[in-house]
């Protein structure tokens with residue numbers, strides 16, 4: 001007996017020693033990468049030179065496949081690195097690529113489902129090219145398979161709660177009271193909604209809500225994923241799809257919503273699309289008895305609202321770079337700063353992520369989201385959704 005114990009002990013000790021050493025090396029590595037400094041930057045530079053996928057400061061993802069679901073949209077299938085933490089359906093990523101030597105960033109919704117990611121290891125984003133869109137046209141015309149782009153972890157609150165209930169094997173019910181999920185998608189607003197619907201269908205062994213999707217685009221040819229969604233609706237009894245071609249039938253009106261709301265008290269609504277569409281649908285749902293809490297809106301990617309109070313040529317003085325710019329009237333502070341070559345930090349470009357910041361010691365500003373003047377006691381300004389309403393001074397640019 002004693003001989004056996006000793007031999008077990010002699011086998012165990014090196015293993016414990018190795019585990020201890022590995023743990024401490026791991027902690028040391030973690031500490032190293034979490035604390036910025038010149039040495040860290042240098043080591044990262046060397047790693048990136050050897051292989052850009054080893055970048056410790058940015059998450060490189062490889063383009064595995066590029067598709068064009070409609071004439072002006074592009075889907076990129078990306079392989080994120082192992083440290084990427086996954087996503088909830090409806091969330092978005094900050095997407096970064098290099099254009100003519102400068103890094104540019106935009107936020108894009110993930111368009112496949114977490115279940116699909118689990119199975120394939122790939123995520124997809126779908127980008128609609130807009131006229132003069134710097135990044136959307138670069139994605140469409142220049143990014144190629146096998147190239148690297150950079151991602152953030154998934155972000156955003158536009159999602160549903162049923163998935164977490166399904167992890168709880170004791171729960172038969174979704175963890176909210178909705179028995180009907182009503183999705184309203186306008187144009188490219190379909191991308192996060194497609195992700196949610198595919199995941200809901202994937203999880204359908206549980207007591208999930210009935211799904212209705214009302215999808216509007218100018219024509220069928222402009223509707224991203226219409227074929228895929230139509231075939232899902234044909235194969236799934238509890239999923240109804242209604243496509244509305246606005247070129248033929250006019251814009252979808254709030255009044256038309258009544259046909260899809262059976263019981264307002266047990267309906268959860270999710271809206272994504274152009275700003276005017278979301279406002280009109282949200283107001284319509286409220287008229288039909290839904291409360292604010294029952295309506296989720298994805299403001300990300302919202303169209304630029306019209307600014308009523310722009311007074312023509314105004315000057316904006318950027319203290320950090322000692323530059324004076326002429327405001328052309330239709331540009332946000334962020335766009336002005338970019339045009340001046342200031343390279344400001346940003347993320348969503350829609351007033352959501354709080355990545356962009358500046359201070360305004362003097363002058364009048366308009367908040368594009370509300371159309372109201374921004375009070376002078378508001379400490380930080382979000383330049384992506386802010387417009388000049390008088391001559392300005394801007395400082396502490398982020």
Ligand code: FES
Nearest residue numbers: 347348349354384
């Ligand atoms: S870039 Fe996201 S809030 Fe301005």
